[in-house]
Amino acid sequence: MNVQSFLNTFQASGLETCFHGRHINPQIYAGLNGENWRLKDYEARGGYQALRRILGRDGGEGMTQDQVIATVKESALRGRGGAGFPTGLKWSFMPRQFPGQKYLVCNSDEGEPGTCKDRDIMEYNPHIVIEGMAIAAYAMGISVGYNYIHGEIFHTYDRFEEALREARSAGYLGDGIMGSAFNFQLHASHGFGAYICGEETALLESLEGKKGQPRFKPPFPASFGLYGKPTTINNTETFAAVPWIIRHGGQAYLECGKPNNGGTKIFSVSGDVEKPGNFEVPMGTPFSTLLELAGGVRTGRKLKAVIPGGSSAPVLPASIMMDCTMDYDSIAKAGSMLGSGAVIVMDDSRCMVKSLQRLSYFYMHESCGQCTPCREGTGWLWRVVDRIENGHGKPSDLALLDNVAENIMGRTICALGDAAAMPVRGMIKHFRHEFEHHIDHKTCVVPAYV
Amino acid sequence: MITEATRARFAAEVAKFPPEQKQSAVMACLSIVQQEQGWVSPGSEKEVADYLGMPVMAVHEVTTFYNMYNQAPVGKFKVNVCTNLPCQLRGGAQTLERLCNTLNVRVGETTADGLFTVQPSECLGACADAPVLLVNDRAMCSFMGAERLDRLIDGLRNSESQA
Numbered sequence: 025m026n027v028q029s030f031l032n033t034f035q036a037s038g039l040e041t042c043f044h045g046r047h048i049n050p051q052i053y054a055g056l057n058g059e060n061w062r063l064k065d066y067e068a069r070g071g072y073q074a075l076r077r078i079l080g081r082d083g084g085e086g087m088t089q090d091q092v093i094a095t096v097k098e099s100a101l102r103g104r105g106g107a108g109f110p111t112g113l114k115w116s117f118m119p120r121q122f123p124g125q126k127y128l129v130c131n132s133d134e135g136e137p138g139t140c141k142d143r144d145i146m147e148y149n150p151h152i153v154i155e156g157m158a159i160a161a162y163a164m165g166i167s168v169g170y171n172y173i174h175g176e177i178f179h180t181y182d183r184f185e186e187a188l189r190e191a192r193s194a195g196y197l198g199d200g201i202m203g204s205a206f207n208f209q210l211h212a213s214h215g216f217g218a219y220i221c222g223e224e225t226a227l228l229e230s231l232e233g234k235k236g237q238p239r240f241k242p243p244f245p246a247s248f249g250l251y252g253k254p255t256t257i258n259n260t261e262t263f264a265a266v267p268w269i270i271r272h273g274g275q276a277y278l279e280c281g282k283p284n285n286g287g288t289k290i291f292s293v294s295g296d297v298e299k300p301g302n303f304e305v306p307m308g309t310p311f312s313t314l315l316e317l318a319g320g321v322r323t324g325r326k327l328k329a330v331i332p333g334g335s336s337a338p339v340l341p342a343s344i345m346m347d348c349t350m351d352y353d354s355i356a357k358a359g360s361m362l363g364s365g366a367v368i369v370m371d372d373s374r375c376m377v378k379s380l381q382r383l384s385y386f387y388m389h390e391s392c393g394q395c396t397p398c399r400e401g402t403g404w405l406w407r408v409v410d411r412i413e414n415g416h417g418k419p420s421d422l423a424l425l426d427n428v429a430e431n432i433m434g435r436t437i438c439a440l441g442d443a444a445a446m447p448v449r450g451m452i453k454h455f456r457h458e459f460e461h462h463i464d465h466k467t468c469v470v471p472a473y474v
Numbered sequence: 475m476i477t478e479a480t481r482a483r484f485a486a487e488v489a490k491f492p493p494e495q496k497q498s499a500v501m502a503c504l505s506i507v508q509q510e511q512g513w514v515s516p517g518s519e520k521e522v523a524d525y526l527g528m529p530v531m532a533v534h535e536v537t538t539f540y541n542m543y544n545q546a547p548v549g550k551f552k553v554n555v556c557t558n559l560p561c562q563l564r565g566g567a568q569t570l571e572r573l574c575n576t577l578n579v580r581v582g583e584t585t586a587d588g589l590f591t592v593q594p595s596e597c598l599g600a601c602a603d604a605p606v607l608l609v610n611d612r613a614m615c616s617f618m619g620a621e622r623l624d625r626l627i628d629g630l631r632n633s634e635s636q637a
Contacts, residue, residue, distance in 0.1 A: 178611065
């Protein structure tokens with residue numbers, strides 16, 4: 025067997041893709057079985073009907089740009105990449121009458137530790153992203169789009185390219201889509217290993233063929249984006265939510281979630297659970313229900329802590345987390361953030377100092393180096409947490425960490441600095457005794473780390 | 475030396491972007507070079523720069539900024555093991571250690587036969603399949619506990635000896 029065919033077989037043997045029993049009222053993952061990602065399958069699930077409707081190709085009158093944007097606003101769809109910004113509002117910022125080229129960009133640079141939902145969307149339902157982008161392009165009068173996919177998932181990138189070929193040859197992309205006057209060219213582009221490119225302006229720099237260092241805002245991408253042109257950037261899952269909203273209406277989407285938190289959300293549950301995976305559930309689903317879907321905490325262990333929204337989100341102890349529902353507002357009220365929906369579960373065998381040590385290393389490694397507080401500060405955070413973990417911590421170190429975090433937050437061009445500082449503060453806030461124990465006794469409060 | 479076949483792959487990437495924005499294809503062109511040659515040499519950077527009409531230094535900035543470009547030759551199989559928190563919670567560090575022990579190398583090194591290079595890695599974006607690793611940038615391998623890791627190493631060795 026040659027290398028490539030061995031690798032193909034090996035990779036496939038590892039995937040036990042099972043969508044059964046993993047979702048509640050799914051919209052994006054509905055009807056998927058791991059195999060049915062092709063255009064004909066998507067059409068059989070009702071795919072491209074939303075695009076057909078807005079273009080008036082279903083025998084109806086079509087929808088105007090304003091109607092599409094109003095529907096998305098009504099749905100209360102919020103950005104699924106991490107910031108949770110209202111999507112309809114973002115779309116309305118786009119200067120639709122701008123005479124030159126405008127761009128639409130999909131942010132599939134999924135690199136926030138814990139997050140792996142966009143990969144599954146593009147792997148198992150790529151056309152839903154294409155249709156969502158086409159609808160967005162129509163609503164904002166955009167004729168060219170790019171999907172920037174992070175470089176670590178080439179298989180998914182290749183599949184998305186194949187889906188693009190299918191959509192083009194079926195006339196869902198290109199010039200005069202379905203015989204209308206609407207033109208939309210969509211291409212895939214890839215990164216090659218840089219967490220920072222998930223930041224939207226760093227992504228634009230990367231898409232322009234440069235190193236991915238964030239731009240100072242303002243100007244915002246809506247006025248100065250890709251190649252200096254008006255650009256709208258949304259996350260993969262955000263685009264994937266759009267076809268359902270058009271087909272069923274903004275109100276139906278909103279009612280599926282809870283007020284101000286419309287629709288379903290895909291949560292990537294990783295760490296100490298029996299069945300890690302991606303779970304699509306309505307916004308506002310209790311955390312305990314999500315945990316149950318993931319098979320509960322590892323057998324014989326108790327829940328200790330949860331990072332509810334990707335590694336940048338402050339950790340929450342079990343007692344607080346078990347009272348939360350999975351939506352932007354509930355998690356924010358508990359002192360953390362829903363972020364990208366990556367739920368990292370840790371059981372009672374886990375040392376919080378060791379966990380933070382690993383995360384702090386990550387932010388130091390991924391700081392782009394442009395802003396001094398982040399470039400130097402992330403190094404300080406890691407070195408101090410590292411020495412506490414390794415039994416060399418000093419009593420003054422916790423105050424030092426707080427001071428460094430304070431001097432990073434709000435003082436950098438992009439949010440990576442804040443993302444490095446927030447987990448430090450969260451860990452010390454809720455698990456201060458573990459850090460103190462490490463400093464005082466040079467040992468861990470939990471038994472040997474497994 | 476960049477072949478005609480490679481140039482055709484470059485052209486397909488360049489075609490995605492406006493004619494005056496050929497530089498946008500630099501990421502893809504460099505990854506194609508790496509796939510075909512194993513690494514991005516200074517000579518390749520120059521050829522890509524000439525092809526795209528951009529300064530060599532601008533290409534070098536890209537090569538050095540992104541984690542996945544090999545700036546020096548690596549083994550026939552570059553294996554990147556994720557050690558970030560979600561993988562750490564499911565044995566990523568043990569996978570990396572076992573890989574090093576099996577191949578008798580330290581992290582970052584290449585085996586004496588030039589077959590394997592072992593590197594740690596930041597989040598690969600497949601956390602639900604933890605622990606995960608990446609072979610030669612393009613093949614993500616899931617659930618890489620001891621048994622599957624051994625199978626992977628054996629399989630790569632065998633496929634190589636039969637090649």
